[in-house]
Amino acid sequence: MLARRHSLRLDNNSIVGYTALLKEAHIALDVGLDSVFFNYPDLPETRSELALPLRVGRRIIGVLDVQSREANAFVREDIGVLEILADQIAVAIENARLFTEARNALSEARITFEKYVRQEWSKFSDLVRQSGFLYDGKQILPLTDTLQRHRLAQTGSLSIDRKSSGISMPIRLRGQTIGVLDVHPRNGSRQWTQDELAVVEAAADRAALALENARLVESAQRRAGRERAIGEISARVSAVSDRELILQTAVEELGRKIGNTEVRIEIDVEDPSLKDES
Numbered sequence: 001m002l003a004r005r006h007s008l009r010l011d012n013n014s015i016v017g018y019t020a021l022l023k024e025a026h027i028a029l030d031v032g033l034d035s036v037f038f039n040y041p042d043l044p045e046t047r048s049e050l051a052l053p054l055r056v057g058r059r060i061i062g063v064l065d066v067q068s069r070e071a072n073a074f075v076r077e078d079i080g081v082l083e084i085l086a087d088q089i090a091v092a093i094e095n096a097r098l099f100t101e102a103r104n105a106l107s108e109a110r111i112t113f114e115k116y117v118r119q120e121w122s123k124f125s126d127l128v129r130q131s132g133f134l135y136d137g138k139q140i141l142p143l144t145d146t147l148q149r150h151r152l153a154q155t156g157s158l159s160i161d162r163k164s165s166g167i168s169m170p171i172r173l174r175g176q177t178i179g180v181l182d183v184h185p186r187n188g189s190r191q192w193t194q195d196e197l198a199v200v201e202a203a204a205d206r207a208a209l210a211l212e213n214a215r216l217v218e219s220a221q222r223r224a225g226r227e228r229a230i231g232e233i234s235a236r237v238s239a240v241s242d243r244e245l246i247l248q249t250a251v252e253e254l255g256r257k258i259g260n261t262e263v264r265i266e267i268d269v270e271d272p273s274l275k276d277e278s
Contacts, residue, residue, distance in 0.1 A: 016063045019051040023060055025079050026051050029072045048073035052082055054090035061090060110175070117174050124215045132179075137186060158201060165189040167197070169204045173212055181207065229257045 019026045028049045046067045054062040064086040068074070125131065132143030159168045171179035181204045233253045240246055247265050255263040 015049050015051045016065050019053055019063050019065075020060055023053050023055075025053070025083065027074055027076075027079070029074065047071040050074045050078060050082065052079070052086040054086055054093065056090050056094045061093060064089060114175055117176050120215065120219070121173075121176070121178050124218065127218070158197065160192065165192070167192065167200055169200050171204045171208045171211070173208045178208065178211065233257065 015026050015028055030047065047070055048068040050066045052064045053060045054064055064082065066082065130142050134141045134143050157170065160166070161168070166182060166184040169181040170177045171181055181200065183200055233250070236253050237246055237249050240249055247267070251263045251265045255261055
């Protein structure tokens with residue numbers, strides 16, 4: 001029945017449909033005499049049937065249907081016991097539905113947030129003049145090896161190169177890899193201790209948080225600068241009432257705020273009443 005997606009209509013042609021429609025329990029002690037009994041081809045030996053609605057608040061989400069091969073198999077007292085069972089089943093089904101919805105919503109939110117983090121970090125990385133540095137034990141040098149960038153997408157957790165004994169620790173933020181921290185022994189191979197690995201991991205975590213804080217500060221500053229520029233342009237444009245002065249002020253202020261641009265503004269001076277209405 002499940003394989004062929006068996007279903008019943010919400011009408012008076014079956015006990016299940018009748019129960020769901022009227023939202024009340026129904027007992028058929030002798031299905032042959034019951035006017036709403038539906039002869040199930042899969043259950044031809046049914047003689048008695050008891051159906052109870054599965055309620056969630058005021059909603060009916062299903063029907064608990066119990067059938068027996070014996071006539072008069074149910075008594076009125078069975079309704080009370082089975083109603084408790086039906087209520088428990090309804091709550092369990094509703095909880096499972098809510099859990100699935102919450103899980104799906106959480107998954108969608110995580111995907112959306114990860115996309116947002118990638119976009120924001122892409123913008124932020126474009127503003128960074130130097131994407132990495134190298135400390136060789138004596139001095140700090142700018143990193144020029146572009147191969148590092150190609151490896152970021154493949155790096156998910158700490159890894160140790162067996163040949164060079166080098167450590168590669170991804171710098172991760174909100175599930176996204178935004179960088180990598182490489183540590184290599186200066187002379188020959190090396191056996192790293194758990195404390196040393198813990199220090200490298202902690203350094204990567206702290207770097208991720210510090211970089212995110214720097215990005216947030218930079219983003220807030222850009223947003224504040226943008227709002228300030230909009231406010232200044234609005235104030236200057238609003239300070240004049242002559243149409244030509246408004247246009248002149250708008251292009252001048254916008255050109256100054258953006259910088260290194262050519263700005264042009266014009267309005268439609270044609271009288272709408274003179275336009276061809278044909």
